[in-house]
Amino acid sequence: MEIRVLKDRCTGCGLCLTVCPFAAMELSNGSIEINEACRLCRLCLPACPEDALYFAGAEQGQWNREAFQGVMVVGEMLQGALHPVTLELMGKGRELADQLGQELHVVLVGCNSGQYGQHVLQFGADAVWIADAPELEYFRVEPYANAVEYAVNKVQPNILLLAATNTGRSLGPRLAVRFRTGLTADCTYLHVKANGDLVQIRPAFGGNVMAQIITPRHRPQMATVRYKMMEPAAAQRRPGARIERIPLADAQLRSGITVHSVKTRQQQPSISEAEVVVAVGRGLKAQKDMQLAYDLAELLNGQVGVTRPLVEMGWADHTQQIGLSGRSIRPKLLICFGISGAVQFNAGAASSGWIVAINEDPEAAVFQMAHYGLVGDLYEIVPDVIQGLRERRAQHAVF
Amino acid sequence: MVHIVVCIKQVPESRDVEMDPVTGSLLREGAASVMNPFDLYGLEAAIALKEHHGGTVTVITMGPPQAEDVIREAYMMGADRGIMLSDREFAGADTLATSYTLSQGIRRLGDVDLIICGLQTTDGDTAQVGPGIAELLGLPHEAAVQTVHKVDEAGLWVQRDMGDMVMELSLKLPCLITVTRQVNQPRLLSFRRKMATKDWPVEVWNRADISADGPDYFGLDGSPTQVERMFPPEPHDQHERWEGTSRDLSERLQKWLLDEKFVEQGAAPWKSES
Numbered sequence: 001m002e003i004r005v006l007k008d009r010c011t012g013c014g015l016c017l018t019v020c021p022f023a024a025m026e027l028s029n030g031s032i033e034i035n036e037a038c039r040l041c042r043l044c045l046p047a048c049p050e051d052a053l054y055f056a057g058a059e060q061g062q063w064n065r066e067a068f069q070g071v072m073v074v075g076e077m078l079q080g081a082l083h084p085v086t087l088e089l090m091g092k093g094r095e096l097a098d099q100l101g102q103e104l105h106v107v108l109v110g111c112n113s114g115q116y117g118q119h120v121l122q123f124g125a126d127a128v129w130i131a132d133a134p135e136l137e138y139f140r141v142e143p144y145a146n147a148v149e150y151a152v153n154k155v156q157p158n159i160l161l162l163a164a165t166n167t168g169r170s171l172g173p174r175l176a177v178r179f180r181t182g183l184t185a186d187c188t189y190l191h192v193k194a195n196g197d198l199v200q201i202r203p204a205f206g207g208n209v210m211a212q213i214i215t216p217r218h219r220p221q222m223a224t225v226r227y228k229m230m231e232p233a234a235a236q237r238r239p240g241a242r243i244e245r246i247p248l249a250d251a252q253l254r255s256g257i258t259v260h261s262v263k264t265r266q267q268q269p270s271i272s273e274a275e276v277v278v279a280v281g282r283g284l285k286a287q288k289d290m291q292l293a294y295d296l297a298e299l300l301n302g303q304v305g306v307t308r309p310l311v312e313m314g315w316a317d318h319t320q321q322i323g324l325s326g327r328s329i330r331p332k333l334l335i336c337f338g339i340s341g342a343v344q345f346n347a348g349a350a351s352s353g354w355i356v357a358i359n360e361d362p363e364a365a366v367f368q369m370a371h372y373g374l375v376g377d378l379y380e381i382v383p384d385v386i387q388g389l390r391e392r393r394a395q396h397a398v399f
Numbered sequence: 400m401v402h403i404v405v406c407i408k409q410v411p412e413s414r415d416v417e418m419d420p421v422t423g424s425l426l427r428e429g430a431a432s433v434m435n436p437f438d439l440y441g442l443e444a445a446i447a448l449k450e451h452h453g454g455t456v457t458v459i460t461m462g463p464p465q466a467e468d469v470i471r472e473a474y475m476m477g478a479d480r481g482i483m484l485s486d487r488e489f490a491g492a493d494t495l496a497t498s499y500t501l502s503q504g505i506r507r508l509g510d511v512d513l514i515i516c517g518l519q520t521t522d523g524d525t526a527q528v529g530p531g532i533a534e535l536l537g538l539p540h541e542a543a544v545q546t547v548h549k550v551d552e553a554g555l556w557v558q559r560d561m562g563d564m565v566m567e568l569s570l571k572l573p574c575l576i577t578v579t580r581q582v583n584q585p586r587l588l589s590f591r592r593k594m595a596t597k598d599w600p601v602e603v604w605n606r607a608d609i610s611a612d613g614p615d616y617f618g619l620d621g622s623p624t625q626v627e628r629m630f631p632p633e634p635h636d637q638h639e640r641w642e643g644t645s646r647d648l649s650e651r652l653q654k655w656l657l658d659e660k661f662v663e664q665g666a667a668p669w670k671s672e673s
Contacts, residue, residue: 002491023411036485036490036618037462038490038619040626140539141540142539166561169542170540170543171530173494173498173528174533176531177498177499181623182493182622182623183527184624185494185524186524186525203524209629209631209632210632211626211628211629213624214624214625215624217623256554257541257568258568258570259566259568260567260568262564262565262566263566264564265563265564266563332661333659333661362640367638367640368638370638371637373641375640380645380649384649393662
């Protein structure tokens, strides 16, 4: 398959150069050449006013789709507990399996992973595959890959999902090589076509463009999914739900990696890397009210940022300052209160994914950049939100 | 003495592309190319290890002829040898075919102790090629390394940083690592080395050179994934004003935080099984 150029039609106008996302087109001797960077996205085809470009497709080889049935997700352990991303993978996995009318399988690899088998079966899995051995205490890629490979060979799934965590990103490509199949990273959206093909959508070019990717002739179709992107699985017990063991011989547990020491530590918080930032400014009446920001940030797994005046007053550290003279931030969510929205602040905050602002003044400049502007008294709204979220957390006590 | 191979890639300098929501065309400024920024850190790690332990640093890249620029740049930083895998047949490669092509090039190099890749490329963002190469060559690997310590008889010592957990690891040689931007501060290109290396050759290997002992899994035909289409992301550019009693506003915000998954939801009795 390739994009071909009809040289007698090409006028060398260069319009296709401007639409090619991969810089795969070059102008040489008055006509277009397509180089190795071409990914066959075919965006150039409609751009050509002369119809000088065409897609030369290949015949599809014969292979048996029916041989690959079911969805398998690779769960993850975190310091001896089940990583919550496991439930998210299962939520998406169950949905895809239901669309296909097929089974959901979960693989759990780790030391003492066996104790979570029954849990997993309470959240919609038809089968959970357990590899449990002392050698699997810490992630080492070779034995982990061997464990998943065993389950995949037994089930022959149509779809194999992993988390786009450090572990999943290490494991996924090795498995894709073993099964000689496609792997799409960081999918934000997945669904199946009627023929069982998995439509995988992921951000490209730093999120400026979305790419829709398929793996039409290879199985399993593999994808990684970011943490906190998918809906967690609901509680349901499937009829015939079962636990299967993954036996691993000594040779399969061997690794070229030795773990010499493990230390736990306090993470250094940073507003630049935080996914959620709660920002406060001069609208706070007293230094003690900073606690409102810290309480809300804690509930949202976020960090606290401030405007410049608060740093000058000594209420916060300069590393927390957002704005032109402080740090630029790009969290998924920014919640501002007590901030009027000076240009210097907005400049450092405007590229945040979602911006929620609370301010009493309906004309406050901060509302111009906010996606959701709450017109009201922060001293009434924020404490109520904190209390509400705390009550929720108490009900669902997770960790 | 160690032989270190660093995989590098030429990428577009800017990824500030926007898509015209009506025509679907990509609007992109210029087409300047640079070495993938993550690779600079990999190269620096390799050169630092060479300076400490002795040995050689080979850089390898897959790309069209103009990718020679990134090999020249690697020479200016301190690489000793540069290989370019260039062939029309390599075109349209996804991460699997790219891993395969690079691994075949590395196979041909023979004695290699350590392979270093940047964590990911700025034009693909997948972080898949490094681990893929390790699997194809049957080597242990560690991805997203933030600290490289040393090489000794136990192998390569690195730190794995999981945020709240830090592990000291050693990998038996030969092995592969991918490195993050935290691993070092890449040195600047040396003008003196630019002069000294301007006549150095860049070896170009084509498909025939690297397909001797393996199947033809190159380029588009060797790529299981296909880009079906590209489209602009849904912008969330709405600006809603919420008004009402403080109680209502609070309820509405809490519901929105739940819906958008900014707070943990659902029952998840993970740690407490008895």
